[in-house]
């Protein structure tokens with residue numbers, strides 16, 4: 185939570201001149217006219233959603249309101265679900281009962297459930313935020329080394345819901361779609377984490393799976409939480425490719441932790457960020473990018489290198505727009521620091537020095553955020 189004192193009025197309602205803002209607009213409109221996804225059978229398992237045409241990084245693939253929501257387990261029951269379903273149309277009821285059910289047969293530690301409850305448990309998504317590591321909060325003096333940061337902090341808002349379209353998205357340990365609960369519209373939004381080719385399957389990371397684990401660790405976690413053996417492209421890698429992927433993920437995870445301990449050694453911290461950024465690209469798990477960029481921003485503000493700090497936080501802003509959207513709290517916070525990096529509580533806490541920007545050069549361009557930016561003059565942590 186931050187307490188902000190502003191000089192200018194926030195012009196959040198004006199469309200941003202930046203491409204991230206525009207992209208959201210055009211993607212929404214296109215989505216209304218012709219969906220950029222289609223349902224088809226999947227080699228991963230059952231049905232899946234596929235790109236009907238190329239989708240650009242950061243584009244809104246679709247937004248969906250829940251068919252029904254329920255409180256968190258164990259309060260919900262088969263009857264409580266049926267009671268809500270009775271108020272839906274016949275077509276919606278049929279669509280619900282056509283969804284996948286992983287609780288039809290008994291497995292160790294997973295009893296058979298009545299159909300409505302089994303379908304709900306297989307397909308429900310938390311109606312709260314699933315935040316990419318450390319980027320979804322205000323980022324105040326927080327490093328990516330925390331436990332929440334590694335797994336993607338989940339704020340479930342106390343309810344879970346069934347989303348008929350999204351229920352057809354399969355899980356991948358290399359997701360190309362990120363979901364975010366939009367509190368204001370009460371919709372789940374799904375954005376492209378990278379450019380997606382036509383006919384590529386759209387996959388998200390199922391709630392709370394730590395996809396930086398090794399294949400073995402992920403398999404155990406997925407089997408326990410969801411009862412299936414993951415057949416995503418990464419878990420299917422064999423031999424050297426599989427080992428290389430495991431090693432890259434372990435290295436990223438280790439760097440997350442090590443960066444958290446570099447608050448007195450910004451040069452070393454920044455070097456680790458650069459290595460992590462390269463590994464993220466190689467492993468194609470770019471949803472961690474905003475977190476690392478924000479760490480780099482913090483190292484730069486500590487030593488009063490505000491030019492490079494701005495370059496890093498701008499990159500964090502772009503990455504958060506691509507995952508959670510330009511209207512998300514994280515994107516707003518990053519944009520505020522881009523406008524005024526000196527507002528960060530760690531600014532100037534170490535002796536002055538010049539570090540490097542995201543492109544490795546020491547002379548980043550000192551640009552300004554797009555229109556609609558509030559100028560923050562003071563930001564204090566209140567809790």
Ligand SMILES: C[S@@+](CC[C@H](N)C(=O)[O-])C[C@H]1O[C@@H](n2cnc3c(N)ncnc32)[C@H](O)[C@@H]1O
Nearest residue numbers: 229230231284286351352353354355414415416
């Ligand atoms: C929410 S549904 C996803 C859509 C489902 N494939 C369908 O046909 O409706 C979840 C189920 O899909 C399957 N599934 C999803 N991701 C998978 C993966 N990575 N590997 C294997 N099966 C997966 C599992 O059977 C799981 O219980």
